[in-house]
């Protein structure tokens with residue numbers, strides 16, 4: 001449905017019929033003219049164990065990325081792409097989200113939603129869970145890094161370098177001795193760049209992604225079972241993955257940053273897990 005603009009007219013008709021059926025089945029409690037309800041497209045992430053954080057030897061490393069430790073992760077499903085404006089706007093239209101974020105003149109639809117705070121996201125999740133009857137939530141920091149690495153241990157799932165053909169970031173500020181590439185200067189349509197080995201798009205760059213975890217200065221005392229950290233400073237939550245106006249060093253799988261719960265900006269979005 002999200003890519004309806006690219007379908008042929010016949011496909012649109014078929015799709016609308018299908019959606020009508022889905023709507024009737026899924027949402028008997030629909031209100032009037034609200035948009036049809038769609039769940040996010042999810043990708044199955046296998047359970048496993050991984051080494052979280054970066055080694056002392058990794059260029060650009062910060063002390064908050066250690067100490068490295070083994071973390072066990074139960075299987076889960078993760079958003080195929082960052083939550084889009086179309087997905088957010090459906091929540092607003094349905095009365096589930098009070099806040100309609102500005103798109104910074106870049107258009108809405110398939111662009112990743114920006115200008116949403118951690119608190120705003122809680123409204124979206126509550127709405128989605130009411131409508132779907134499922135348990136969508138923000139990923140833990142450990143789940144996020146596990147999924148971003150997708151079995152790799154290099155700074156990026158793409159290896160020791162990443163380019164703007166693989167991720168949306170300041171390609172003109174590459175990592176280490178890697179070659180420079182394009183800087184787009186804005187968000188890219190969600191999932192318009194190649195996925196990581198586990199089929200997840202834009203884990204590196206495009207928009208920062210909120211996680212569930214309270215901020216702590218390093219991994220001493222952090223859980224090793226993949227659950228979010230609830231100690232530390234819970235007024236501040238961890239964001240991951242870097243974003244379109246940041247250099248490659250910030251896109252590293254181990255890199256961590258943080259924002260206050262009510263902070264909104266044009267490089268900050270999210271994706272969900274369940």
Ligand SMILES: [Ca+2]
Pocket residue numbers: 082202203204205206207208209241242
């Ligand atoms: Ca991202």
